[in-house]
């Protein structure tokens with residue numbers, strides 16, 4: 001699966017620009033905290049930064065071919081310590097633990113006390129840092145207060161609020177932002193995602209590469225999406241509505257996904273209309289809906305969004321997804337048919 005390259009992160013802004021040159025010069029700080037939503041490439045960046053800092057090749061790092069890069073890639077580099085929930089480094093910690101226990105941090109400290117190869121830097125990556133127990137965090141804090149020489153510790157977390165403020169204040173904070181649509185499209189194109197799908201994905205993934213790649217590889221999602229488009233936008237016959245709602249009778253578990261797909265389409269309508277967008281986004285709708293998008297009352301588009309929100313509430317109290325879906329189908333079909 002394709003992930004960003006180290007240099008791609010320059011698009012994440014000034015902090016990254018500085019950090020990237022520090023990584024090349026191996027003049028990084030002793031501790032960092034990488035934070036931001038899921039799927040923005042925090043781990044990928046931490047891994048690439050660690051690899052680059054250990055790389056012994058000449059020129060741009062990581063070179064990918066020196067012995068150090070090869071060892072780092074296979075997680076066998078003696079100077080690269082990776083701590084992650086469920087993958088303990090301490091010998092007597094059970095594998096499936098939901099937290100990172102203090103034993104892992106103690107083991108990390110022990111490993112850090114050993115001389116590195118050739119006086120290299122030592123890199124410690126702590127993924128899911130919020131999963132550290134309070135005891136583990138307190139133990140780490142002591143290390144951050146008196147950091148071992150030549151060591152760079154990188155904490156990675158989506159949930160900074162779960163990290164002790166005393167730890168946060170000792171780290172340089174690097175915030176990951178949503179990626180631009182163009183960049184997501186580039187990644188998806190390299191992955192071989194069809195352009196039409198890629199366009200939709202780029203708009204629903206909120207700048208998350210992780211989510212974009214998940215969606216691109218998720219055939220069930222695309223099948224469900226086709227089903228929703230067919231029922232809500234392509235069908236013009238009231239007599240067919242029961243057939244569609246009947247298909248979803250026992251699929252309450254998929255309700256939220258169906259709502260999301262529907263919501264995406266209505267938001268697209270609004271966006272095309274309000275931004276005066278003239279891209280391929282409108283082509284996913286049949287001709288009568290295209291007329292609605294260009295000429296329809298915007299309040300009616302907002303009413304469709306409200307109806308989806310209502311349906312979401314109803315489903316919490318009712319087990320009958322069929323009835324909820326039917327009401328929505330009647331509303332959408334009626335709205336679209338006015339533009340036939």
Ligand SMILES: [Zn+2]
Pocket residue numbers: 054055056057062063064065066067068069070
């Ligand atoms: Zn290398």
